[in-house]
Amino acid sequence: MTQRADIDDGPEPSGAAGGRAGGTAAIDAGAELDPVHPVQPPAPRFKPAGLTTAEVAERVARGDVNDVPVRSSRSTADIIRANVFTRFNAIIGVLWVIMFFVAPIQDSLFGFVIIANTGIGIIQELRAKKTLDGLAVIGEAKPSVRRDGRTAEISTSEIVLGDVIELGPGDKVVVDGSVGEAESLEIDESLLTGEADPVLKKPGDLVMSGSFVVAGGGAFTATKVGREAYAAQLAEEASRFTLVHSELRSGISTILKYVTWMMVPTSIGLIISQLVVKDNNLKDSIARTVGGIVPMIPEGLVLLTSVAFAIGVIRLGRKQCLVQELPAIEGLARVDVVCLDKTGTLTEGGMDVTELRPLGGADPAYVKKVLGALGESDPRPNASLQAIIDAYPVSAEWRCTESLPFSSARKYSGASFSEGDGENNTWLLGAPDVLLPAGDPALDEINDLNEQGLRVLLLARSARELDDAAVATGVRPTALVVLEQRLRPDAADTLRYFEDQDVKAKVISGDNAVSVGAVAGKLGLPGAENTVDARKLPTEQAGMADALDANAVFGRVTPQQKRDMVGALQSRGHTVAMTGDGVNDVLALKDADIGVSMGSGSEATRAVAQIVLLNNSFSTLPSVVAEGRRVIGNITRVATLFLTKTVYSVLLAILVVCSQVEYPFLPRHLTLLSTLTIGIPAFFLALAPNKERAKPHFVKRVMRYAIPGGIVAATATFVTYVVARSYYTGPDALKSETSAATLTLFLTSMWVLAIIARPYTWWRVGLVGAMGGAFLIVLVVPWLQDFFQLKLEGTTMPWIAVGIAAAAATLIEFTFRWVDRKFPA
Numbered sequence: 001m002t003q004r005a006d007i008d009d010g011p012e013p014s015g016a017a018g019g020r021a022g023g024t025a026a027i028d029a030g031a032e033l034d035p036v037h038p039v040q041p042p043a044p045r046f047k048p049a050g051l052t053t054a055e056v057a058e059r060v061a062r063g064d065v066n067d068v069p070v071r072s073s074r075s076t077a078d079i080i081r082a083n084v085f086t087r088f089n090a091i092i093g094v095l096w097v098i099m100f101f102v103a104p105i106q107d108s109l110f111g112f113v114i115i116a117n118t119g120i121g122i123i124q125e126l127r128a129k130k131t132l133d134g135l136a137v138i139g140e141a142k143p144s145v146r147r148d149g150r151t152a153e154i155s156t157s158e159i160v161l162g163d164v165i166e167l168g169p170g171d172k173v174v175v176d177g178s179v180g181e182a183e184s185l186e187i188d189e190s191l192l193t194g195e196a197d198p199v200l201k202k203p204g205d206l207v208m209s210g211s212f213v214v215a216g217g218g219a220f221t222a223t224k225v226g227r228e229a230y231a232a233q234l235a236e237e238a239s240r241f242t243l244v245h246s247e248l249r250s251g252i253s254t255i256l257k258y259v260t261w262m263m264v265p266t267s268i269g270l271i272i273s274q275l276v277v278k279d280n281n282l283k284d285s286i287a288r289t290v291g292g293i294v295p296m297i298p299e300g301l302v303l304l305t306s307v308a309f310a311i312g313v314i315r316l317g318r319k320q321c322l323v324q325e326l327p328a329i330e331g332l333a334r335v336d337v338v339c340l341d342k343t344g345t346l347t348e349g350g351m352d353v354t355e356l357r358p359l360g361g362a363d364p365a366y367v368k369k370v371l372g373a374l375g376e377s378d379p380r381p382n383a384s385l386q387a388i389i390d391a392y393p394v395s396a397e398w399r400c401t402e403s404l405p406f407s408s409a410r411k412y413s414g415a416s417f418s419e420g421d422g423e424n425n426t427w428l429l430g431a432p433d434v435l436l437p438a439g440d441p442a443l444d445e446i447n448d449l450n451e452q453g454l455r456v457l458l459l460a461r462s463a464r465e466l467d468d469a470a471v472a473t474g475v476r477p478t479a480l481v482v483l484e485q486r487l488r489p490d491a492a493d494t495l496r497y498f499e500d501q502d503v504k505a506k507v508i509s510g511d512n513a514v515s516v517g518a519v520a521g522k523l524g525l526p527g528a529e530n531t532v533d534a535r536k537l538p539t540e541q542a543g544m545a546d547a548l549d550a551n552a553v554f555g556r557v558t559p560q561q562k563r564d565m566v567g568a569l570q571s572r573g574h575t576v577a578m579t580g581d582g583v584n585d586v587l588a589l590k591d592a593d594i595g596v597s598m599g600s601g602s603e604a605t606r607a608v609a610q611i612v613l614l615n616n617s618f619s620t621l622p623s624v625v626a627e628g629r630r631v632i633g634n635i636t637r638v639a640t641l642f643l644t645k646t647v648y649s650v651l652l653a654i655l656v657v658c659s660q661v662e663y664p665f666l667p668r669h670l671t672l673l674s675t676l677t678i679g680i681p682a683f684f685l686a687l688a689p690n691k692e693r694a695k696p697h698f699v700k701r702v703m704r705y706a707i708p709g710g711i712v713a714a715t716a717t718f719v720t721y722v723v724a725r726s727y728y729t730g731p732d733a734l735k736s737e738t739s740a741a742t743l744t745l746f747l748t749s750m751w752v753l754a755i756i757a758r759p760y761t762w763w764r765v766g767l768v769g770a771m772g773g774a775f776l777i778v779l780v781v782p783w784l785q786d787f788f789q790l791k792l793e794g795t796t797m798p799w800i801a802v803g804i805a806a807a808a809a810t811l812i813e814f815t816f817r818w819v820d821r822k823f824p825a
Contacts, residue, residue: 046180046203046221050146050164064161066175066225076126083121083306087260088297089114095290099667102283106668106787121303125310143174146219163222168380169405172212172607176224179205183379184216184405188586198409212586212607215407217380248330248632251698252301255643262650263296269657288663292656295649295670298642300679305635308686312627319623320599320615328610331594333628334575334696338498338621339566339588341580342509342516343383345598345618346523348486351383351455353391355482359442367479370417370459373398374429377415382406384457385413385429387483395420402466406430408510408559416466426466428475432458433512433556435475442477446512453518455483455511485519490619492523497622499526501691506552506569508534508562508588513555520553527552534561544568562588579621581605596621626691633690637756638682639702640709644752645678647710648717648745655718662734664721664741668788672778673742676771677749684767685757704823708815713748716808720744720801727797736793740801743792746775747805751812 051059059065096111142153144166151166156174159165164180167173179185179201186198189211198214201207207220209229270292274285312329323329340346356371358364375381375389377400385406397420406413412430419425428435432446435458446456460475498505505525509516517531534557538544545568548554557565562578566588569576578585578592589595590608597609598616606612613620649670656663695701724737750772757764778784785791792798 046178046219047162047164048146048180048219049149051160051162052148055162056147056160059160059162064225066157066159066222066229067227076129079125079129080122083118083125083303086302088256088302089118091297092294095294098286099290102286109668109671118303121306121310125306127310127314143171159222159225161222161225164219165222166217166219167207167213168217169213169215169382170605173207173209173220175209175222176229177207177220177222179203179207179218179220181220182216182218183403185213185218186215186407187211188214214409216405247334247696247698248305248635251702252305252639254699255639255702256298256302259296259298259646263293266296266650266653266657267293270653270663273657273660274663287666291665291667291670292649292653292663294667295674296646296653298646300674300682301639301642304638304642304682304686307683308631308635311687312631316624316627319620320613320617321620321624322599322612322614324610324612328594329624329628330632331575331628332577332596332611332624333632335503335577335594335625337504337506337569337574338577338579339506339508339562339569339592341585342507342511342519343485343581345579345581346488346491346507346519348488351387351483351485353387353481354454354484355480357445357480357482359477359479362478367459368392369395369398370427370478371429371481373400373417374413374415374427374459376400377403377417378405378413380405384455384483388429388481397421404466404471410434410472411510411556412472414462414466414471426462426464426471427478428460428462428472429457429481430472431512431556432456432477432480435460435472436477440477442480446480447514449480449482450512450514451518453485453515453522455485455515457481457483487519487522488618490617494619494622495523495525497625501622501625503625504552506548506554506565508554508557508565510557510559511555513553516555517553525552531555534558537561541568541571545572559585559587563591566591579618581616596624626689629692630688630690631686633692634686634688636698636701637690638678638685639698640705640756641678641682641753643702643706644709644713644749645674647706648714651711651714652718655714659722661721661725664717664738666738666789669738669742669790672775672788672790673746673749676775677746677753681753681757681767681771684763688764700823704819705816708819709752709812712808712812712815713745713752716748716804717741717745720804723800723804724797727800728793735789735791736797739790739792740797742790743798743801744805744808747802748808748812751805751809755813755816 092111092114096108096114099108099111142155143159144151145154145159146164146166159175165175165177167185173187180203182202182205185201187201187207188198189208201218209224271289274289274292309329313323316323316329356364356367358367369392371388372392372394375385375392376394376398378385381389399418399420400415401418401424402416404414410430411434412428414426414428414430416424416426433443436443442458446458449456457480458477459479459481460477462471462475464471464473495505507516507520507525507528513531513533517528520528530551531553532547532551532555534554537547537554541564544564548565548569549572554565562585566576566578570593575594576592577594577596578588579596579598580586580589581598585597586605586608589597589605594611595605595609596611596613597605599606599612599614611624653663718741720743721737721741724740725733728736750768753771754768757768778788778790779792
């Protein structure tokens with residue numbers, strides 16, 4: 001992977017490597033750049049005005065464009081392939097083809113059900129893809145690029161080799177390049193190197209895609225674009241709709257693995273039993289063998305999980321919530337601690353200057369000039385400085401000679417000025433408790449303001465040069481700037497929701513602890529009165545975890561401390577969500593179980609977060625939590641239905657093999673039972689409201705019901721079948737025996753459904769009743785009797801079947817209650 005030494009002089013000379021290089025032709029005979037210790041290449045000539053329109057067109061024609069596809073979801077082909085080409089679809093497909101040749105169409109209904117279910121899955125995922133693709137375009141970062149001497153925001157994919165890209169705090173470096181301008185430019189390369197300390201960049205230094213700006217500003221020339229750029233995949237992966245690890249999916253995969261192991265030997269035994277041991281009609285034997293194999297496969301469980309997730313993504317998309325990773329819905333449902341950054345989360349981004357308090361007899365007019373000049377010195381002001389710019393105009397006589405942008409690590413910014421009268425002074429603006437020594441009299445006055453929820457900045461004069469590491473030592477306080485933060489109108493209700501849902505909220509902010517506590521108190525956060533200054537927190541993980549468990553509000557938290565706090569909470573078994581919108585939140589967002597970024601946040605926060613609130617509304621977060629809980633809770637419920645069917649199907653097959661009798665069911669019977677007791681009810685139950693917090697151990701929680709439920713259902717059905725075999729005689733006896741066994745299995749399965757449907761609401765009762773009514777219609781309508789070969793003969797045996805089902809239902813009820821006590825989830 002190589003790059004040109006001079007990329008700004010138009011077309012390459014004859015003989016140079018051309019074509020689709022994305023930054024080709026040698027700087028070092030093909031040497032690869034090490035992202036941790038890169039070899040410094042010859043710096044390309046920096047053009048402050050950027051490329052011309054003609055140069056851009058020439059590079060586009062040559063293919064030197066940033067062509068990494070920005071994908072927010074799987075492709076249509078991937079979605080179709082994932083839903084169609086599954087292991088179980090292959091098994092059922094083969095059995096379906098066999099049934100076409102040996103049995104009537106009604107015994108092939110299970111195949112049409114699979115087609116319908118797969119179609120539903122594809123349609124829902126395509127809808128989710130459309131939603132995500134649309135949201136990704138809205139939330140896509142648009143870097144500022146200079147062309148023809150003007151700066152404009154363009155799509156990342158429109159960047160060409162040699163473009164001059166501007167950088168400011170929070171901006172992500174989207175392609176590799178060489179710095180041309182730098183004003184205290186500090187780049188965080190932790191996503192590439194693992195080193196948390198920001199790197200000061202100077203003209204000629206390299207910047208790598210995937211890093212981001214934490215302080216200062218500047219501009220760089222793109223030297224590698226597209227797939228040639230190091231870590232280009234980070235930008236693509238950050239906005240991709242991924243199917244990565246989740247407990248729910250891995251649990252289902254584990255269940256399916258064991259099901260496959262059970263299914264293979266059982267199916268072989270059933271085939272031998274029906275085709276060899278029993279001297280039956282060949283076609284009928286094949287049909288009954290297939291009827292025993294098909295219900296062992298819980299194919300609908302995988303499909304329903306995908307559909308439930310896809311519908312969840314669509315629902316959240318309508319609320320302007322971009323889910324960048326599919327398991328984020330599940331992860332947030334498991335969250336029990338949510339860490340909130342105050343600025344941009346509890347408060348709105350904007351601020352207002354409410355008061356200016358000169359100190360030590362300072363002239364208010366002079367102080368206003370200093371503040372106006374400080375505002376002018378920063379080309380990318382944060383919210384606090386923007387409020388000062390709005391309040392105090394700049395003086396034309398003052399000239400900035402050097403500036404130090406704000407950094408969340410040092411908590412202040414600064415600038416040196418030539419003030420027009422020969423005076424040269426260095427000024428700092430930042431956190432009073434950082435700039436002033438402990439015990440300074442001014443701090444008492446500041447604490448009073450902080451307790452009112454006001455934000456206070458100290459303007460101080462330094463006797464040292466701005467580039468002196470000790471510039472903040474021994475400063476002379478000049479004025480206090482009092483700012484009022486705008487509370488989000490929805491923040492109080494959101495915090496109340498988390499409290500009601502037993503999710504602990506921790507406010508973690510870089511601001512003054514007292515001020516943060518006052519804001520949290522206004523919003524009704526429990527424990528807001530006990531605020532903690534993070535500078536006094538223990539450094540070891542255990543001590544920090546104790547402090548976090550005992551308190552709710554923390555101020556003066558550094559970016560590294562935010563990251564350490566997330567780790568400390570996770571060490572205590574907590575599932576942690578972290579919200580934020582600033583650069584200082586990135587490290588914590590990256591390490592949290594779930595990172596949530598505001599849409600207006602920095603590019604870096606949006607890149608590492610799993611969930612982006614595009615409408616910047618903190619009140620959307622409860623919807624995300626609720627959606628996750630609905631999906632996980634309901635899938636756990638309906639999984640019991642699917643796996644109960646698998647257990648009773650396998651056990652029935654084993655009993656038939658051991659007893660050397662005909663398998664009692666044809667595929668049409670089990671298709672009917674599965675549709676009425678599992679398929680239709682599961683679809684509605686999976687979409688129902690569910691506020692229960694997701695619990696771990698998915699496999700254990702499902703199988704503790706499915707195993708006893710399946711054993712009881714299989715035993716009751718086989719008992720009815722054996723009794724019916726001794727009761728009915730004649731050439732059509734098998735049909736009557738099958739009808740009696742079907743009745744018992746249906747009623748027993750309906751009771752499992754009735755338990756899973758609790759707690760009852762009008763629509764749940766209606767759903768169970770409708771399924772029972774549908775089965776009754778099949779039993780009484782003559783043409784449906786013939787179609788499904790279900791006809792109850794006489795009165796004695798049907799009532800015996802009902803009695804056995806009632807006993808089984810009672811046993812299931814008591815067994816489930818015993819399981820709840822003996823093996824609590």
